[in-house]
Amino acid sequence: MDDSTRIVIVGASVAGLTTAETLRAEGFTGSITLVGAEVHAPYDRPPLSKHVLTGEWLPDQAALNQPHELAALGLTLMLGHRATSLDVAAHRITVDDATVEYDRLVIATGVVARRMPGTNGLAGIHSLRTLDDVVALRHGLDAARHVVVVGAGVLGSEIAAAARKRGIAVTLVGRSHELRLGQVGAHLSERIAELHRQNGVDLRLGVEVIEVIGDDRVSADVLSDGTRVAADLVVAAIGSTPSTGWLEGSGLDLADGVVCDSNGVAAPDVYAVGDVARWRDDRAATTSRAEHQLKAIEQAQAVARHMLTGEVTPTILPFFWSELYGTKIQAFGSFPAAVPLTAVAGEADGERFVAASIVDGRTVGVVGWNMPRDFRLARAAMAVDRVDSLVE
Amino acid sequence: MAIQITVNTPACIGAGQCVMAAEDLFDQDDDGIVLLLDDAPDAAHEAGARRAASLCPARAIKILE
Numbered sequence: 001m002d003d004s005t006r007i008v009i010v011g012a013s014v015a016g017l018t019t020a021e022t023l024r025a026e027g028f029t030g031s032i033t034l035v036g037a038e039v040h041a042p043y044d045r046p047p048l049s050k051h052v053l054t055g056e057w058l059p060d061q062a063a064l065n066q067p068h069e070l071a072a073l074g075l076t077l078m079l080g081h082r083a084t085s086l087d088v089a090a091h092r093i094t095v096d097d098a099t100v101e102y103d104r105l106v107i108a109t110g111v112v113a114r115r116m117p118g119t120n121g122l123a124g125i126h127s128l129r130t131l132d133d134v135v136a137l138r139h140g141l142d143a144a145r146h147v148v149v150v151g152a153g154v155l156g157s158e159i160a161a162a163a164r165k166r167g168i169a170v171t172l173v174g175r176s177h178e179l180r181l182g183q184v185g186a187h188l189s190e191r192i193a194e195l196h197r198q199n200g201v202d203l204r205l206g207v208e209v210i211e212v213i214g215d216d217r218v219s220a221d222v223l224s225d226g227t228r229v230a231a232d233l234v235v236a237a238i239g240s241t242p243s244t245g246w247l248e249g250s251g252l253d254l255a256d257g258v259v260c261d262s263n264g265v266a267a268p269d270v271y272a273v274g275d276v277a278r279w280r281d282d283r284a285a286t287t288s289r290a291e292h293q294l295k296a297i298e299q300a301q302a303v304a305r306h307m308l309t310g311e312v313t314p315t316i317l318p319f320f321w322s323e324l325y326g327t328k329i330q331a332f333g334s335f336p337a338a339v340p341l342t343a344v345a346g347e348a349d350g351e352r353f354v355a356a357s358i359v360d361g362r363t364v365g366v367v368g369w370n371m372p373r374d375f376r377l378a379r380a381a382m383a384v385d386r387v388d389s390l391v392e
Numbered sequence: 393m394a395i396q397i398t399v400n401t402p403a404c405i406g407a408g409q410c411v412m413a414a415e416d417l418f419d420q421d422d423d424g425i426v427l428l429l430d431d432a433p434d435a436a437h438e439a440g441a442r443r444a445a446s447l448c449p450a451r452a453i454k455i456l457e
Contacts, residue, residue, distance in 0.1 A: 046449075372420060
C-alpha cells in the first residue's frame with residue numbers, strides 16, 4: 001500500500017466515512033473514493049428518529065462532519081451516485097454508467113427500510129431511514145392529528161415517542177406480542193409498554209395492519225383483530241433489508257448481507273463493514289449482522305487497520321442505545337431470551353436500574369435504564385471478566 | 393504540538409466510551425453526559441484522547457491540533 005493505491009468505499013454513511021477517516025488517521029496517503037447513493041454529505045442516523053424527528057435539531061445538525069473537516073480528508077466524493085455492479089477479478093465497479101477501478105474495495109452500503117405493502121400510492125405513508133425520509137416525516141407530522149406507527153422494534157418506539165412529544169395522537173401497532181429493544185430482545189417489553197401507556201400511546205400488540213384505507217390520502221388502518229384505527233399518517237418501522245442488489249452475480253457470498261471473515265474480508269481485496277456486513281465470529285463459529293452505530297464504527301476502524309497493517313480484529317460486542325420519553329436505555333453484549341435479567345444496580349422495578357444477563361456465572365450482557373454511570377461501571381467490570389475468561 | 397479537546401454535550405448520548413478510553417480526561421454526570429476534565433492535556437494523554445474521540449458513538453468529541 002503506497003501513494004498509488006486506490007481505495008474505493010461504497011456507502012457514505014458512518015461506516016464508510018469512518019473507514020476513510022481511519023485510513024487517513026493511520027497515515028494512508030493514496031487515493032480514497034467515497035461513493036454515496038444519497039446527495040447529502042455523510043450524516044448520522046441515530047439522531048434522525050430522536051432529536052431531528054422531534055424538531056429539537058435541524059436536519060443539518062445530523063451532519064457527521066463540518067464541511068472543512070470533510071474537505072481535509074482529501075476524498076474523491078461521488079455523492080448522489082449509485083454503484084450498480086462489482087467485478088471482483090477485474091477489480092472494478094460500475095457507478096451509474098462509469099467504471100471505477102480499485103486496489104481495495106470497502107462495501108458499506110447499509111440497509112434500506114422495508115416499505116409498507118398494499119398502500120397503492122396513497123399519500124401519508126412514511127418510513128424512516130434517510131435524511132430525506134425524516135424531512136418528509138417531520139413535514140407530515142406538522143399537519144397530522146392521528147399517527148399509526150407500525151413496528152414493535154426500537155425504531156417504532158422512538159417514532160411513537162417523538163410523535164407524542166409533538167402532541168399527536170399515536171397508535172403503535174406490532175405484530176409481535178412484545179416490544180423489542182435491539183439485542184435486549186423482549187426482556188424489557190413490559191417496561192417499554194408502560195412508558196408508552198404513561199405517555200398516552202394506544203398500544204395494539206399481537207395484531208397486524210391488514211388494510212390501509214383512503215382515497216388519495218390514508219384515512220384509516222384495518223387491523224387483523226377486525227378493529228379500525230383512524231390515521232392521517234402511517235409510519236412503517238417494519239425492518240430493513242441489506243443493500244446488496246448491486247452485488248448480485250459478483251460471486252460474493254450474499255446471505256442477508258455480505259458474508260465476511262472475522263476481519264471483514266468478503267473476497268480478495270474486498271471488505272464489508274456496517275449494517276450490510278455479516279462478519280464471522282470465530283469463537284462462536286457463527287456469522288451475524290447487526291444494525292448498530294458503534295459496531296459500524298468499530299468494524300470500519302478494524303478494516304482500515306487490517307488493510308494497512310494486517311492487524312487482526314478483536315471480537316466486537318454489540319452496544320446499543322435509545323431514548324424514549326427522556327428515559328435513557330443502553331445495552332452492551334448479548335441477552336439470551338431464555339435467561340431472565342438480574343438487577344445489579346438500582347431496583348429492577350424502579351425508575352433507574354442496571355440489569356445483567358448472567359450465563360453460567362458469567363455476565364454476557366448489561367442493560368442500563370436511566371443509570372448511565374452505573375451502566376458504564378457494570379460494562380467495564382464485564383470487560384475485565386471477559387479478559388479473565390480469555391486468559392483462562 | 394499540544395492538542396485541544398472539545399465536546400458537543402447536546403450530542404452526547406452517555407455511552408461512557410470516552411471515560412473507558414481515557415478516564416483522566418473524561419467523566420460523566422448523573423445523566424451520563426460527558427464532563428471534560430482536561431481540555432488541553434499533555435502529550436502523554438494524546439493517544440487516549442484520540443481513542444476516546446474515535447470510539448464515541450455520537451461523535452461528540454473533537455480533537456484540534
